[in-house]
Amino acid sequence: MSDFTISHVEFYVGDARQAAYYYRTAFGFRTIAEGGPETGQQDRRSILLAQGDIRLLMTSDLTPDGPAARYVARHGDGVANIALRTQDAERAFRRAVEHGAEQVAGPHPVEQPDGTVISAAVTAFGDTVHSFVQYESAEQLPGPHLRRVDTAGNPPADQQLLHSLDHFAVCLPAGELEKTVAFYEKALGFNEAFEEFIEVGDQAMESKVVRSSSGAVTFTFLEPDVRRKPGQIDAFLDAHGGAGVQHLAFGTSVIAGAVPKLSSQGVEFLHTPATYYDAVEGRVGSLGGDLDVLRELCVLADRDDWGLLYQIFTRSPHARGTFFLELIERRGAQTFGSGNIKGLYEAVERAQAVADAGAR
Template sequence: MQILGTDHIELYVGDARAAAEQLCAGYGFHVYGQGGPETGLAGQRSVLLGQRDIRVLLTSGLSSGHRASRYVAQHGDGVAVVAFGCTDAEAAFAAAVDGGAAPVEAPRRIGRGADEVVVAEVGGFGDVTHRLVQRAAGGTAFLPGLLDTSMAPAGPVEEDLLHTIDHAAVCLPAGELDATVAFYERAFGFEMIFQEYIEVGEQGMQSQVVQSPSGGVTFTLIQPDISRRAGQIDDFLAWHEGAGVQHIAFSTHDIVAAVRTLGARGVEFAQTPGSYYDMLPSRLGDVDVPVADLRPLGILVDRDHWGQMYQIFAKSTHIRRTYFNELIDRHGARTFGTSNIPALYAAKERELAAVRDTTLSEGSAL
């Protein structure tokens, strides 16, 4: 049994069609399929979106008792399923359950012949589950017989700017990080590939990254340091009501073009103070992408032993301000830009200090 990569993510949302329109208009996704009770998806309405190798399933419950409705009522819109593509879904299910994962749905076969798909589901962190998906070689159906995919593009769309799901960032309550890492090692054979303690002013957080041996699935797991001042991780846990996916990072091969294009479509990104770019030469030296291109767009850059990485975070559009998206462009780098957090914080502090100094000097001149 081998976990190949992230087959798809499924978000439970209040209105699947409205959420699909937002992602298509802003991020350039295309509708690859849709279904509901008329196609065999009892009690729900689902829309499948795609772009390059990314598949996002949006699901709304049609009654208060549906699993998606209960999720949205507690957590708001968010990632409820992270699906793993695997070579043998039955073996993966058995291994995960033996490793301590709660069984949610036993393996079942959907479709026939080249389009046959084997799916099973087990518990993950919080209320997020993992769907184990085995697809026949050459098969093209997503969930055969359950989604109408007649509207899907005939082939890859050349102007698509997003390529794959790079990683998911997960917020965990304090004290759950080590146990969660051990769970993914035991149940799915993941490996812990990176860890660090991050300080942001008076706040602190611990982060560990787990990854499948194939490198196709990566989770950045974060818990707050409750001995320090409460911060954004504490806010997420309170507003989301427990552990969950804070953001999904979509990879792109040209982040400047992607940010310009998505920004023109109405996607808003987090702002970066100009002093961040003033500090770049001393912090990182020469970078591949001209700073003149990065600065007006607010794109962050980091470097590790393997290369450089460019990233930017979109502003959350969710009412609870919990889930959001990230764009990431790797130039060989394997880590996750976490040094950008203290660097950005320091840059903001310098900017605020400059404003305070200017205000004081103006006041003394009066």
């Protein structure tokens, strides 16, 4: 059984201050702690951001040969460490190693101004790792050189639009899906929740979802079907340089309020063809007065056996066009909007057919 929750997600980036500024100004995160030479961390700079239950740690090296610099050179800015909070970091580490995980750092206590933190780390997929972090109290910081900062310049807490990390979407090279899922089940105690074969025109992908026993940590693993034409999974793997986190999904309670607010702050969301909304109620059922709002904001809708969800994706803010973000509002739904993949494809096809007819 895994008691895991998310401690924080660490990004390796070219410039921690620039990355933190983007998430603060565009998404409304607050800076709650910083670390660098001034706090005894001589070789790197880290900035911890928070919103709701979400903690993002932006880290960049101050030397050209550190781990963050090497990661960025190979992959560009991206998710390097998904830190899992647990009540027993040593036990979690030992189980993972016994079932094939490679050790990155053995269990060790870290003395901090706010108490002792026990930490360990193992490989996960690609160049991404999992830290196991055991805290003495809920308010402790995740690193020995992080120091709390004055929050006077942060967005007000009551204006936060995002409340949780809903899931991680991970792209895997062909042939790695089954063994990756087996690793999460055996080494980390996760359970397989869903599996699906998704066909989109001449492209196809396999998808499996695993979830911690606590229900707080969810991964959607995606693998391309090499029998079909290359698609978005192949494009990510090529540009990123192997397996990695394609996107994070931020949970929001009111997506209709979050999208215009974040758009006004500089977040670029993907456009949805108008033809998508001509067919969406035929696929998911009546949306009532929400349909016009979704159409105006380009928000997608899907339904499963448990309920409805609304979702929208950002454009990638990175030069390689790899990592991006998702907003998701769940109204009972437990799946991840796979119906929208086909729905969007068909909408684009209808729009193209209309354009072709007009050109003739």
